Each structure stands twice: as C-alpha cells, then as structure tokens.
Amino acid sequence: MGCHRTPATRRASAHRVRAAGRTAHVTPIRVVIADDQKLVRAGFGMILGAQPDIEVVGEAENGTEAIRVVRAARPDVALMDVRMPELDGLAATRELLIEGPVGRHVPKIIILTTFDVDDYVYEALAAGASGFLLKDTPPEQLVEAVRSVAAGDSLLAPSVTRRLIEHYVASRATEEAPPQGMDELTPREVEVFKLVARGLSNTEIASELVVSEATVKTHVARILLKLGLRDRVQVVVVAYESGLVRPGAER
Structure with a gap:
C-alpha cells in the first residue's frame, strides 16, 4: 500500500x-x-x-x-x-x-x-x-x-463539531485561569476570541459584531499571535480549558 x-x-x-x-x-x-x-x-x-x-x-x-x-x-x-x-x-x-x-x-x-x-x-x-x-x-x-x-x-463551523468539543472538554477538569497573554487582548479581540471558541465562522462573527469579514480575519490573526496559538482549534481548547467559555453557553 x-x-x-x-x-x-x-x-x-x-x-x-x-x-x-x-x-x-x-x-x-x-x-x-x-x-x-x-x-x-x-x-x-x-x-x-x-x-x-x-x-x-x-x-x-x-x-x-x-x-x-x-x-x-x-x-x-x-x-x-x-x-x-x-x-x-x-x-x-x-x-x-x-x-x-x-x-x-x-x-x-x-x-x-x-x-x-x-x-x-x-x-x-x-x-x-x-x-x-x-x-x-x-x-x-x-x-x-x-x-x-x-x-x-x-x-469548527459545523454544529456537530461544537457538540463534540463541548462534550469532551466538559468531561475534563478545567483550570479556572485565563490563558497566558489574555490580558494583551483588546476588548474587541476578547469578544472575537469567545465567538471563535464557540464555533462561529468568520462570516458569522462579522454578522454578530457588525463588522467586515476582513476585520474579523485581522482580529483572529492578532489573537493567535498574542496567545501563541497555532489555529482556531487551539483557541477552542484553551477557551474551554480555562473556563472562559463553558459547554452549553449561549452563542
């Protein structure tokens, strides 16, 4: 093979x-x-x-x-x-x-x-x-x-992905501490961070915050850089582990 x-x-x-x-x-x-x-x-x-x-x-x-x-x-x-x-x-x-x-x-x-x-x-x-x-x-x-x-x-966008992530992260003990570098994020970047962690796409985030999709992409890139994360998947893992986003939270 x-x-x-x-x-x-x-x-x-x-x-x-x-x-x-x-x-x-x-x-x-x-x-x-x-x-x-x-x-x-x-x-x-x-x-x-x-x-x-x-x-x-x-x-x-x-x-x-x-x-x-x-x-x-x-x-x-x-x-x-x-x-x-x-x-x-x-x-x-x-x-x-x-x-x-x-x-x-x-x-x-x-x-x-x-x-x-x-x-x-x-x-x-x-x-x-x-x-x-x-x-x-x-x-x-x-x-x-x-x-x-x-x-x-x-x-991360499909609803099944959100359910899976919520199920598996909820089964683990979370540390109630913000991820390192979180204090470097602007208030808007914190908003975007939480929306990414809940499985929203860039298009959905843009609609939620009433901004352009290009602006959302810029925010996401800055979040990854400031927190030292590789991609959106790691945003989800960090957000749930730290307790910043909880399984079942409202979008």
Missing part, C-alpha cells in the same frame, strides 16, 4: 493534466488517507482524486504505516482515523505534529471519527489536529474540508 497509486487515482491525475488552463498551473493539494477500512480509503480516495485541485498521494491502514507514508509523501493534508490497529490515530497524530524529529514535515491533520464512539477527539485536537470529520460526511463537505484545512482554516 503506502504510496501506491490506485487506477482511480491515476485516472484522476491524468484528468488534471488535461484540465483547462485555469487549473493546469495550480499546485494540487496533496492528501494521505489513513484508515483501517479499505472501503473508506477507496471511497474517500475516489471522491478526492476526482477533484482537479486535489491529489491523493498515499494511503495507510494503521498508525505506524500512516507515519511512514506521511513522512515519505509529505502531504499537505492527512485524513487520520482515530481507531486503527498497531498504533491509533491519536498516537500517530502526536508523533507527526509534536514528538517527531526536528525539521520534520508537518501536515495538517483531519481526524476521521464517528459521533458517538470516539473518546479521543479532544485529545487529538489538543495534540494539534486541525479538526475532525464524520466518516459519513457528504462528498462535497469532505472536499471542502480538505481545501479549508489546506488553506489554514480549521474544521
């Missing part, structure tokens, strides 16, 4: 080569799919491989293989199932994002999960995953998720 290219993937790649001028010079988003179910890998691979701006560059059926394939293929995005044999997706995510060697390639990781069984979702977010996706997500949402994460966004 590893970086083996399936016939469907090769056909999709050939289609990209023949694509019209507007996509011919676009560097495709490189994706690795790690899941112990062959049908899941095949299905996701066909959906993603059919897109002109996405290329599936590898597959893995367990966490150990996922680490090897990601390091060899150097994808932009890795889809990682939580529960896999040999090494689970959480351990593989930690190894790739936190514990690996200096100078390693660091992809964006999307955790694949089912809503009611995975106990590791919160830990995966804390380990640095860019978000998570239900395995039965519609094809168009899968494609959009890969594009969004590759562009630097996080998968």
Whole structure:
C-alpha cells in the first residue's frame, strides 16, 4: 500500500493534466488517507482524486504505516482515523505534529471519527489536529474540508463539531485561569476570541459584531499571535480549558 497509486487515482491525475488552463498551473493539494477500512480509503480516495485541485498521494491502514507514508509523501493534508490497529490515530497524530524529529514535515491533520464512539477527539485536537470529520460526511463537505484545512482554516463551523468539543472538554477538569497573554487582548479581540471558541465562522462573527469579514480575519490573526496559538482549534481548547467559555453557553 503506502504510496501506491490506485487506477482511480491515476485516472484522476491524468484528468488534471488535461484540465483547462485555469487549473493546469495550480499546485494540487496533496492528501494521505489513513484508515483501517479499505472501503473508506477507496471511497474517500475516489471522491478526492476526482477533484482537479486535489491529489491523493498515499494511503495507510494503521498508525505506524500512516507515519511512514506521511513522512515519505509529505502531504499537505492527512485524513487520520482515530481507531486503527498497531498504533491509533491519536498516537500517530502526536508523533507527526509534536514528538517527531526536528525539521520534520508537518501536515495538517483531519481526524476521521464517528459521533458517538470516539473518546479521543479532544485529545487529538489538543495534540494539534486541525479538526475532525464524520466518516459519513457528504462528498462535497469532505472536499471542502480538505481545501479549508489546506488553506489554514480549521474544521469548527459545523454544529456537530461544537457538540463534540463541548462534550469532551466538559468531561475534563478545567483550570479556572485565563490563558497566558489574555490580558494583551483588546476588548474587541476578547469578544472575537469567545465567538471563535464557540464555533462561529468568520462570516458569522462579522454578522454578530457588525463588522467586515476582513476585520474579523485581522482580529483572529492578532489573537493567535498574542496567545501563541497555532489555529482556531487551539483557541477552542484553551477557551474551554480555562473556563472562559463553558459547554452549553449561549452563542
């Protein structure tokens, strides 16, 4: 398996080569799919491989293989199932994002999960995953998720994401202390921080605060810089852990 290219993937790649001028010079988003179910890998691979701006560059059926394939293929995005044999997706995510060697390639990781069984979702977010996706997500949402994460966004907008985050963070003891650097935020940035933590998109925040989406993006960038956070997922983790935002709070 590893970086083996399936016939469907090769056909999709050939289609990209023949694509019209507007996509011919676009560097495709490189994706690795790690899941112990062959049908899941095949299905996701066909959906993603059919897109002109996405290329599936590898597959893995367990966490150990996922680490090897990601390091060899150097994808932009890795889809990682939580529960896999040999090494689970959480351990593989930690190894790739936190514990690996200096100078390693660091992809964006999307955790694949089912809503009611995975106990590791919160830990995966804390380990640095860019978000998570239900395995039965519609094809168009899968494609959009890969594009969004590759562009630097996080998968926080869907209501299911908020429920999952609230459930897993609520099960952990929180420290009633503001995150380091919080006192450096302006009152407006604090507002934006809390809205991001509750799962609102930039568009929703702009509507809530009656400002432009560009202004919201600027606020978010400054918040991440001041608090030393990598992305919006970490905003959620920090906000709930510190008690600044509580599960079930009104939007």
